[in-house]
Amino acid sequence: MICIIRNKWFVIAFMFCLVVGCKKETQQPFEWKTREVTATAYNSLAYQTSSNPHITAFGDSLKPGLKYIAVSRNLLQEGLGHNALVKIEGLEGTYLVKDKMNKRWRNRIDIYMGTDVKAARTWGRRKVNISYRVEVDLDSLSD
Secondary structure (H helix, E strand, O other): OHHHHHHHHHHHHHHHHHHHHOOOOOOOOEEEEEEEEEEEEEOOOOOOOOOOOOEOOOOOEOOOOOOEEEEOHHHHOOOOOOOOEEEEOOOOOEEEEEEEOOOOOOOEEEEEOOOOHHHHHHHOOEEEEEEEEEEOOHHHHOO
């Protein structure tokens, strides 16, 4: 009986130390940045892209119905890299950066709309705010 009580207290003490000893992360490993861009829309059709319209400049395969965007090259340098998460003002959900645009474009995104040309034309060209997730270097914060 005494052995069971001692084991019970040992387990309670161990659990207490485990909970109290766990260090909680106070900083998030990422942050969201916001900026205004020009947003257009595109489809995976050969006349809009290339002879292989379902393959992106990153080599990914596009699948109609999924939320993807292409970004201008200057945005790549600002943290909107391959597979970055992006929220677009006026649209539901989170989009993934899966493609990059021609070098001539700056501060621009292209929203993938599968093969729905009518939806892309309806979208047109708009100025929108986007929020995108960038990794935070936690080592630089502790200096």
